[in-house]
Amino acid sequence: MNSFYKLKTVKVQKDTNDAVNVALEIPEELKDKFRFKQGQYLNFKLLVNGNEERRSYSICNAPSEKSNTLEVLVKLLENGKVSGYFNEHLHMDELLEVMPPMGGFNTSYHPSNTKTYVGLAAGSGISPILSNLKESLYQEPNSNAYLFYSNRSMNHVMKKAEIDKLVEQFNGRLKVVYLVSREKHEDPIFEGRISPEKLDHLFERYTDIDVKEATYFICGPSDMIKGISDYLKKEKKVPAIQVLFEYFSAPDEEDSAEMSDEFKAIANIESMVTVIIDDDEYSFHLNSKKESILDKALKDNLPVPFACKGGVCCTCKAEVLEGEVFMEKNFALTEDEVARGFVLTCQCHPTTNVVMLNYDV
Ligand code: FES
Incomplete structure (x- = not known):
């Protein structure tokens, strides 16, 4: 069974006004325990105002980057105890209690593959998607990736500097489409959230995506995940094995107290x-x-x-x-x-x- 280990923060950097990027150093003796796969997450245990709190945050690195740190993005939530702590109080060289990486939001890659990977992310759902897309690009030189990433406004786009740099680095193999839900854009196709209707329009525009053949990674609010995965599988006939998703909260959380x-x-x-x-x-x-x-x-x-x-x-x-x-x-x-x-x-x-x-x- 996994236990918690103390890891030191070596980067605590604001990514947007309401999100912080945190890097944890993995010491040599914990390298094996903290070996990870793209799309996995870390569980944190910390004391906030005297109470023990636990949260999971997805890793945004890719294994092929071979870093000796693991990075997570933490978005500040309204009344969020832990996200508030990370965003407002966490400092460099602080020891955090962290469990080794867990989760199965990934697929396996092979250098001989020629595939298209499509990331569909909203807000902080970008972390595990970025990890997966980066790994696909590093591992499969003949594959391409698309990222459709929706946020309230361009100021809320997390990891934007890194994403834009990756577009250059992979020289046309990564295409990124930012969508904004509370800002006007000169082309309306880039306004709004990612929904089945929006995807219909985007697939008409980006015709190099072979919709039925592509592999999809979806992370965002539960209604988005449900709507899009159903649409891809039922309407677009994408095999279920190619539609991968990760919830970051339970669907219909407000009903969770009710007995089924x-x-x-x-x-x-x-x-x-x-x-x-x-x-x-x-x-x-x-x-x-x-x-x-x-x-x-x-x-x-x-x-x-x-x-x-x-x-x-x-x-x-x-x-x-x-x-x-x-x-x-x-x-x-x-x-x-x-x-x-x-x-x-x-x-x-x-x-x-x-x-x-x-x-x-
Ligand atoms: S504690 Fe998260 S699934 Fe049970």
């Missing part, structure tokens, strides 16, 4: 749950209708990993070794992982009298 009909329908049983963490076994009783397995483990002070508690980040992933569980939400595991018995324990309730889960996966 499926959850209401599970049997009311008492279960003996055993969890394996770092090769140690811990057991506790849990009623199927009560808190999640993760929440009960935390109540018992067990060292279980977590970050979002919303079924988004995958940090609480475990493998079911015995018995069965009901998983309320899943925005992180692939169908294949679920079929192989992996679950998000922040969303799980036991549905058999005996359940055993392994966090050491």
Whole structure:
């Protein structure tokens, strides 16, 4: 199971008025632990006003850049405790508690490929998309990439200097289209958010994108992800394997306190749950209708990993070794992982009298 490690900030730099770019130094002895794939994220644990807070932020570097730092972008949110800390108080040489990289928002690259990769990003969704597009360009000399990136205004475009530099560096292999939702543009096609209708217009304009053959990376608000991925798969007949997306918050978060009909329908049983963490076994009783397995483990002070508690980040992933569980939400595991018995324990309730889960996966 992954633990937290202390990493030093070696860059804390404003990227826009409401976003900060933070680089963390990876010391030699942690190089293996912090080896990462494009599109992965880091979990942070920090004390803000005396309370422990956890958040995940996507890495914006690409592995092929071979840097000894990992960089994240943190956008200031309204009333955001952690984003406020990062943007207003974080300083150079500060030690932050960070878990090794996690997440599977990526595809594999091969130098012989000739493909088109299309990044569809809104706001801070740029981080994992930039990481993926850069890696595709470094790894596949015959492939091209498009970035459609929407923000409120041009002043809100994150990583703009780096993106513009990449356009030059890759000499025509990276094309970037900025869209603005609260600013006028002389060409209306560049106004508004990324939506299925907007993509229809953009695909008509950028005809060198073979829509059905391209691979898509989508990151932004949940309604954008859902709308665009459905549009690509259902209307444009893009195979699902070519439509990759990453949520940064649970869809319909405001409804998350409500119990789903499926959850209401599970049997009311008492279960003996055993969890394996770092090769140690811990057991506790849990009623199927009560808190999640993760929440009960935390109540018992067990060292279980977590970050979002919303079924988004995958940090609480475990493998079911015995018995069965009901998983309320899943925005992180692939169908294949679920079929192989992996679950998000922040969303799980036991549905058999005996359940055993392994966090050491
Ligand atoms: S803690 Fe993030 S998915 Fe469970």
